[in-house]
Amino acid sequence: MSHCEESNPYLRDPPLEFEPVEALSATEAERQVELLRAAIREHDHRYYIEADPLIADRVYDLLFERLRELEAAFDLVDPDSPTQRVGGEPVDELETVQHTAPMLSIDQSGDVEAVREFDERVRRELRVEGFDPDTGYVCEPKFDGISLEAVYEDGRLVRAATRGDGREGDDVTAQARRIRSLPQRLRGEPPARLAVRGEVFMPKDGFRDLNRRRLKRGDEPFANPRNATAGTIRQLDPSVVADRPLDCFVYGLLAHDDPDRERPPTQWAELEAFEEWGFNVDARAERVDDIEAAIDYREALMADREDLNYEIDGVVIKVDDIAACEALGNTARSTRSAFAYKFPARTEVTTITDIVVQVGRTGRLTPVALLEPVQVGGVTVSRATLHNPGEIESLGVDVGDTVRVLRAGDVIPYIEEVVEDESGSTFDFPDSCPVCGSPVERDGPLAFCPGGLACESQLERAIEHYVSREGLDIEGLGPERISQLREAGLLDSLADLYRLDVDDLVELEGWGEKSAQNLVDEIDATREPPLDDFLSALSIPEVGAATAGELAAEFGSLAAFIDADPDELEAVDDVGPIVAAKIRDFFDTPENRAAxxxxxxxxxDPQSVDAAAAENAALDGQTFVFTGSLSVSRSDAQDLVEAHGANATGSVSGNTDYLVVGENPGQRKREDADANDVEVVDEAGFADLLVDHGIxxxxxA
Incomplete structure (x- = not known):
């Protein structure tokens, strides 16, 4: 810890009685913000990486809130501030970026002889290249997560990207900033430019807690931590990432550019440097002298596998000497200096006692097999997913069959195969939804309940969407409160939102007169929503905010939209045959129409679009796409042009009139603009264009 950190009053026993914000000068506020940021970064490092916190969670929360208060009051928000880990503007899409160096894969096998053959080849080729053939290895767990490149300049995180095809990946910088164990600013003396490779993963305990919360809300649970990680890191809304328990181990160096500092000479020295710079490095890594010791490492780690709080599926064995690694070289897709010694799949045989069909928030029906309890990889398994009706038909499985259960991770295990066909039959998938009785619809191997808003299993999530920012933006109704109101019998339909009254709410735990009145007022304010907001709020399949806006502008009123036939729907931009069919199915379903x-x-009473006003709009008929950071949020820019008759879309096409480019723009949209001969303007040019139209x-604000 530096001298500055040692003198920071917010590290140990911090004062929690702060001066009123209005009593501080700008200079005093800046100094306090600087100290709070440094302290919170240290507390994050102690908590998320060293697992040795200095203060209680409650104290941390008070420091964090003080920092947020000062930043807002004195306009001191900075992208590197710890407060920016918990929010952020949604992005339209994930841009593609090129990696600083190829993120190669490695050869792998679960056969010990393949590992020894790898060692023989390494020693043979190193001898030819003039290196000591008896070089040592670094062994690490093979994490079952998502590979990530993180790029730092002058110690600050400037970019993060998924592996993609190894040469290019998705830009997930905004999302990666929300991973608490991935530093936004490095410690010590890192090189001027640094790119590292790590693995983003979700700890087992965090995964279980996330799935419990999803089930409580009526959402479908994630199948396993890797799927949860992949779905989270690619979220377009960074605030979703901040709310999920992602973690990250760093294990590889992709680029090291500094004239005053040499690159570490070995893999082991790299790991030590990563720790000095503040990265999270797995303590299970070891340096060994030869391949037999590496094999022993794998056996010991496999024995401890179930005790780890993260999923692994083998070990990675890497030549330690970096110069030797470079001499060994790479193939087009993999490095010759590393090998993955995989673990065997975890399987056991048991009997199916029943098959139940669950209904997810989208209406998807998922069959789940209930099993005679069996130990699989040290965990008692009593149920396994059968995925969908197509999987059932493929396996030919039914109640009473003896099956092989596979558990590839901390997951709801699945049926790998039928070992003994005791039933002599295949499970008869229901023709109607087990919850609401709606006739089941098939889409290839999948099955769906079309009950929509009338299906209890889908209703709670529909309510959440209706009140969310993507819907009618009703504050004060999060998932927990919605669940509370439903349990109290006050919210059995979307319409019940408008029947809530203060007297009923104050009878519930946690509600006061003021909070109850605020909620009722919030709901009352949405009784006459704009048509596009209302359509977006209804959870119509494939109809998000942009499509809802185009539909509202085209049809003008709810009545006209509801009665539109498929051909009329397809005439709207971005509405093809599939989307048109889903819209028609939604409104043709009696349960949805009743709701x-x-x-x-x-x-x-959704408010119709004023066709005359739209016709006279200053930007009528023009289409804008925004990329990069503007002086205001992109959503505000989109709202502005749409309010004056233009369309704001997320991707560039031949119909786009202008691509507005802010700071740090995505390369893909610029390339699409060039390909489609779309005019590109910066923010100043955009402002001039608006002024020309009287905007x-x-x-x-």
Whole structure:
């Protein structure tokens, strides 16, 4: 810890009685912000990497809130601030970026003889290249997560990307900033430019907690931590990433550029340097002298596998000497200096006692096999997913069959094969939803309940979406409160939102007169929503905010939209045959129409689009795409042009009129603009264009 850190009052026994914000000068506020940021970064490192916190969680929360308060009051928000880990503007899409160096794969096998053959080849080729053939190895767990490149300049995180095809990956910088164990600013004396490779993963305990919360909300659980990690790191809304328990181990150096500092000479020295710079490095890594010791390492790690709080599926064995690694070289897709010694799959045989069908939030029906309890990889397994009706038909499985269960991770295990066909039959998948009775619809191997808003299993999530920012933006109704209201019998339909009253709410735990009145007022304010917001809020399949806006502009009123035939729907930009069919199916389903009619009867009156006003809009017929950071959020920029008759879309096409480019723009959109001869303007040019149409920039807050 540096002298500056030692003198920081917010590290140990911090004062928690702060001066009023209004009593501070700008200079005093800046100094306090600087100290709070340094302290919180140290506390994050102690908590998430060293597992040795200096202060209690409650104290940390108070320091964090003080920092956020000062940043807001004195306009001191900085992208590197710890407060920026917990929010962020959603992005339209993930841009493609080129890696600083190829992120290669490695050869792998679960056969010990393949490992010894790897060692023989390494020693033979090193001898030819003039290196000591008896070089040592570094052994590490093979993490079952998502590979990530993180690039730092002058110690600051400037970019993060998924592995992709090894040469290019998705830019997930905004998402990676929300991973607490991945430092935004490095410690010590890192090189001027540094790119590292790590593995993003979700700890087992965090995964279980996340799935419990999803099930409580009516969402489908993630199948395993890797799927949860992949789905999270690619979220377009960084705040979702901040709310999920991602972690990251760093294990490889992709680029090291500094005239004053040499690259570490060995893999082991790299790991030590990573720790000095503040990265999370797995303590299970070891340096061994020969391949037999590496094989022993794998056996010992496999024995401890179930005790780890993260999923691994083998070990990685790497030649330690970096110069020797470079001499060994690479193939087109993999490095010759490393090998993955995989673990065997975890399987056991047991009997199916029943098969139940669960209904997810999208209406997807998932069959789950209930099993005679069996130990698989040290864990008692009593149920396994059968995925979908197509999987059942492929396996030919039914109640009473003896099956092989595979557990490849901390997952709901799945059926690998039928060992004994005791039933002599295949499970008869239901023709109707087990929850609401709606006739089941098939889409290839999948099955869906079309009950929509009338299906209890889908309703709670539909309510959450209706009140969310993507819907009608009703504050004060998060998932926990929605669950509370449903358990109390106050929220059995979307229309019940408009029947809530203060007297009923104050009877519930955690509600006061003020909070109850605020919620009722918030809901009342949405009784006359703009048509596009209302359509977006209804959870119509494939209809998000942009499509809802185009539909509202095209049809003008809810009545006209509801009665539109597929050909009329397909005439709308971005609405093809599949989307048109899903819209028609949604409104042709009696249960959905009944739920909609109930909303209208409860006093909800979506406001029709004024066709004349739209016709006279200053930007009528023009289409804008935004990329990079502007002086205001991109959503505000999109709202502004749409308010004046333009379309704001997320991707560049031949129909795009302008690509507006801010700071750190995505390369893909610029390339698409060049390919489609779309005019590219920076923010200043965009402002001039708006002024020419009588529109002020930036928009008022």
């Amino acid at each position: 909609l009619d109930e909303l209208l009867a409860a006093g909800v 002020d920039w930036p928009p008022e």
